[in-house]
Amino acid sequence: MVTIDLSGLEIRRANERIREAAAAGESVEVLNPDARHHIGVGVIHPVDIHVRGSAGYFCAGLTDTPRFHVESNVGWGLADNMYRGSVVVGGNAGAIAGVAIRGAEVVIKGNMGSRAGQVMKKGTLLCCGNANFMAGYMMYGGRMVILGQSGERLGEDMTGGEIFLGGELRSLGSDAELVDTESAEIDEVLAFLDRYEIPFKGAFRKVVNAGKKLRYGAAERQVRSIPYFGFSGDSDYWNRKIQEDVYIKSQIGRYRVRGYGGARELPHLSDLAFRKDIAMAAVGDDPVGDVEMRTKIGGKNGANPLDLTMPVLIAPMSYGALSRSAKQAVAIASGMAGIAENTGEGGMSDAQRDAAGQLIFQMLGGRLGWNIHDMNRADGLEIYISQGAKPGFGGQLMAKKVTKELAEIRGIPAGIDLRSPSRHPDILGADDLVIKVEELREATGYRLPVSVKLGAGRIHDDIKIAVKDGFDFVELDGMQGSTGAGGAEVMEYVGIPTISAICEAETALASIGRRDDIEIVLMGGLRDGVDAVKGLCLGADAIALGTAAIIAGGCIACMQCHVGQCVTGIATQDPEHEARYKSKVEARHIYTFLESVRWQIAAIVKALGYADVRQLRRDDLVALTPEAAEIAGLPYEPGLRDAGPFRAAG
Amino acid sequence: MCGIAGILLKRDGVAVDTGRALIDMLDGCQHRGPDSTGFALYGGEEKGQLKLRFYVGSDNEAGDAIGRLKGVFREHGADIVADERVGGCYRAVVRFGGDLQRFSYAVEHAAKVLSIGESLEIVKDVGGAHDVDDVYDVHVFKGSHGLGHVRLATESDVKPEASHPFWATGFSDVAIVHNGQITNYWKMRRRLERRGFAFATDNDSELIAVYLADKLSQGVALKDALASSIDDMDGTFSFLVSTKDEIGYAKDRLAAKPMIMFENDDLIAIASEEVSLNRLFPGRALDTREPPPGSYDTWSRSI
Known part of the structure; x- marks a missing residue:
């Protein structure tokens, strides 16, 4: 003894x-x-x-x-x-x-x-x-x-x-x-x-x-989906989408659930341009070799940081929303690219752990699949507070996707419409949160970075709590982020845009003199290396890609992720559908896409005259719309609106 | 977002220094709020005298503020018995027999009031329990009862005047400490403002102090005021209140914020976490009690 x-x-x-x-x-x-x-x-x-x-x-x-x-x-x-x-x-x-x-x-x-x-x-x-x-x-x-x-x-x-x-x-x-x-x-x-x-x-x-609330009372009738690209319709008033909404609601008597991202026009990174005309800048044959991009995240308080070959991570997406094969493809690609993958809500699988070089393990309020052994084999821990696509709401997984195997991993009954708790049992304020963070650190011997995922809501207050509670980094998720299933109105109307999120975060941290005490990973509808560089200019230490990686891996943007019959085998738990997904082939596609992001980041950084991604500054950007100018506090340059992101010289 | 603590010695002669006890209890839960720490201390009252504490800071404007205060004292017939500057605080003991609410609203215009009372003195500033004690010598205080608070500022600023405890502006000897968030703050505040009450901050916790003091001044017993606060306040809260000779608590119906208490023949001690109570009795397993949701109670000194 x-x-x-x-x-x-x-x-x-x-x-x-x-x-x-x-x-x-x-x-x-x-x-x-x-x-x-x-x-x-x-x-x-x-x-x-x-x-x-x-x-x-x-x-x-x-x-x-x-x-x-x-x-x-x-x-x-x-x-x-x-x-x-x-x-x-x-x-x-x-x-x-x-x-x-x-x-x-x-x-x-x-x-x-x-x-x-x-x-x-x-x-x-x-x-x-x-x-x-x-x-x-x-x-x-x-x-x-x-x-x-x-x-x-x-x-x-x-x-x-x-x-x-x-x-x-x-x-x-x-x-x-x-x-x-x-x-x-x-x-x-x-x-x-x-x-x-x-x-x-x-x-x-x-x-x-008593079983009265486990399933939605009426199932949403399957209709032929309107592809995302036609989603907004020809008219902005009584268009096809509105008609369809009204029709479906007249059948089911509740809000609709769908997958993918919001479709509303919102101020976004595309409303920003580079101040310098870089279209003709000479970047040489190998900008990647000329620009320092290696980024460490999460070491502020003594934990072993994530060590990324570029300031890019994979955004959290769950096994559950996605098939095991799709998660595996993303994990393989992230490992090949030397960046970090994230488990999302549904626990960690061996295949995912083995394929991902560095893996963040996400903890949500339902504690689905959360356990000490997988914490110990993770490279980082993340407390999910909310997500950009639906801040304030928990995850949703319709019964079709809650298979026996998935239910076993999550520790829940199979075949329910799983609406994950939106709150943590033990996090009811910043004061409880600090004790929770310490518990995670104690349990893993202070080895792992602990991060918090914040869906952009009251970022000005929330980010100050994050730094005061001792998080190593924050994953800041804007309204343009996607989800596997969310209430349609929530996805369109709740949250704040990604550029607002990062700008509010920067202002708030500066106001208490704590910007250097925490790192920010920005996500929420970032699409490519151009968006990535703009995010870094606005202050992010790294960015994360979710939807873009999924599209690279075969997603056809039908917005039916929630249904569970994804024809590509990505957002499904049906073995027949999943069999169509070729993990290794798609991993190669996702990896190739990530390399294009790497090249773009390097090329733009070099064209701006820098040799290191950390040299990017707010001043490298201008705003193309009055809204973006107001949000980001950048000069308004409407004259550049039609010039394209890099602007042709002359 | 905070940690709270309170202690009341039930009779004279209990060998506990309330200042030291509160420092220890707050140090035990400092993780709940590293930004600022505060104390509401009761004791040493003299008949016909008021103790006033103001936050004046330590720069050049402090002297101006004290000058303005002395002017207001003169206008309202408050004679200074003693005064001193400690840290960022100006403390004055005055002889006063007029209308306290009018007097306190008047001094409010001259400087930031921390507390006014015959018995109550509020000490609060940025930093931890020991930091505040180093400046204000809280440990020498041996009164009958008191409250304490550690704060993690979320929505309002890290400023001494935005930290707890809150004095019920205009009402002698009433203080509160609060953990949680009052979500119908503006509605309740406007209701009280229409009845003529002034608020010194935009902090939701101040509302609790003014709300309770208003009830007390209408002759409502503290226990009944606490009962109605649970009906009237929306949000999450565990709070402690103290008057000249009582302390009490109320806890919201959702039990979202912690509170635990220990009571024996000598004292009642209440805190956010048992680790604070154990600071008073190291090495001893205590027979503690967690109050249920939607509950309230009061204790008074048996003298």
Whole structure:
């Protein structure tokens, strides 16, 4: 038994020693815990860890197989995302106990706080005392046992799993219902209580999901799609698209869902031009060889940075929205190009991990596919707050795409219309977020850069929070970004344009003198190397491409990504459709496209008279429209509007 | 976005220094708010005297502000008993028997008021708990009760006057600290402004202070004022309030913001996180309690 005294020891050092001991198969005793946060996070070995006192937030979080014994109380987020293993708490637990567990056994001898078991997927959460507000909120699976009172709104918006209640039912949550119990399952619950030596004599009632909200009431009728290029129609008023919208809504009585990007005209990077006339600039045979483009991202606070051969990343897109084959193609291409790929929401696959040279692992509110082992093999971590195409909304994956295999990876029931939570269980403000960021760092030994993805909304405030909460970089996503499925109106009308996002971010960081403390990766409808250079001029440290990479890999822009029958095999989980997708061939196409981006960036940088991408400045740009001039604070040059991006000389 | 703390000694003779206790509790949750730190401290009242604290800064304008303040004191018949400058703060003890609301609105025009009270003194500035203590000697304070706050500025600026605790402008001895966001701020503020109340900042937390003080001045008990605040305020909040002889808390119905408390025969201590409570009792597992959503309570000194 290794003894660790927390009085006078930093939690970071303590956790290093706990993990070392665990790896050596030694049990651990923690003295004087004094409710400190993050005790024992990241342990992945089956050892006993005794906490002699109270623990703070995220005790036993992001772990697999250890057995924790906490003598007294624990704070918020007990056993966060714990896979296998167990935690026994002698006292009370704070809010969101058992959040996102994936198989662990969590026993709380006292009471537990609000929203216990939020987004839990598998395993058992037992509370011997009283539960509180919204226990079982958005749970996807597993078993919750409450011996005392239920608290208000038990099982609020639960999707799957079972809640066994021994005490008084205060009230049921939305879409939850009481059902009869079977003796076999009660025997199992009693056996579980026996195993943890919990005496209980009463009877149980059982609460499950009532199934009223798991699927949209009416399916959207399939119609022949209008291609993107004709999407805006001939008239801007009662055009074909509007007619179609009205017609479909008259059938289904709700908003429409579609994939791809917004179709509205918005101020964008194409409204900016280079100040210098570079059309005839001599860039030589090998601009790529003449321009320094290697970019490191994420090392501001001591983590190992991403090391990119050019300031370009792949934007986050999930396995789920995209097929495994399409994700693999993107990963291969990113590896060939020496840039970073991103898992998006749906977890990490071996094929993707092996193909991508550098891979960012994304964490969302539903914690779908999130786990300590994949964190450990990632090259960067990303907390998703929102996305540019639909800020404030969670992901949507229609039932057709929620196959058995995909559901297994995400830890959810198959065949539901998955509307991912738009909020994180444990991030309700900047103050909680800072504790969450530290949890991720503690669990991975401070090796990995931690970033935040912000869909552009109130960037002026949000970016200041990002830097104050210690993120290494921010992925800033503008309104022109695409999505695999989103409410049509939301995609067109919610958010702010990509150029506004980067300009607001720069202004806000400058106002608190913190621009140098964080890096910005700009995304949201960037199409090529020209857009990339403009983004870098406006202040971004790197840019990310999503839709452009997908188009390079065979997308035909039919905007039916959400349906699940993508004819190209990209946005589908149907094996027959996916079989059409040739990952290796398309990877070559995506890679070739990325090389064209590299060449363009180098050529423009050189034509502007620089030898390094970091020399690009705002002053290299002018605005072609009054709106862009106002947003970016650049000189308005309407005379250059018809001259093309590089302007022909003379 | 913040961390909060409060402590009340239930009787005289408890061997706890409230200033030191609050510094320790706030240092324990400084991660929740590194931008600024503040204290509302109660004790040492003298009959007929008011303690006033202003933020005047440390540049040349500070002298002008103090000059203006002394003019207002004279106009309103407030005689200075003692005064000093500490850090960016000007502190004055005055003998005053007039209309406090009129007086406080008048001094508001001369300088930024931090607090006015017979017992209350608010100390707040940028930096951590120890930084603020280094300048203002909070640790020497041995009063009956107090509140504390660490702030991470999100929407408003990092300025001493925008940090907590907030004094209920115009009402003696009422202070609050708040963690969360009041989303019907402007609606509620306009309602109170129409009734003649002035606001010193655009910070949503100040609203809570003025709202509660308004109720108290109508003769509503603090506990009842807290109950109605849960109905009237929209948003996420865990807040603490203190008056001359009480402290209380209220928590929103969604339980979006943390709060935990420890109580024994000597004291009640409330904080955002248990780690702060444990700073008062190192090495000891405490029997703590997390208040349920939509709840409120008050404690007063038993003297």
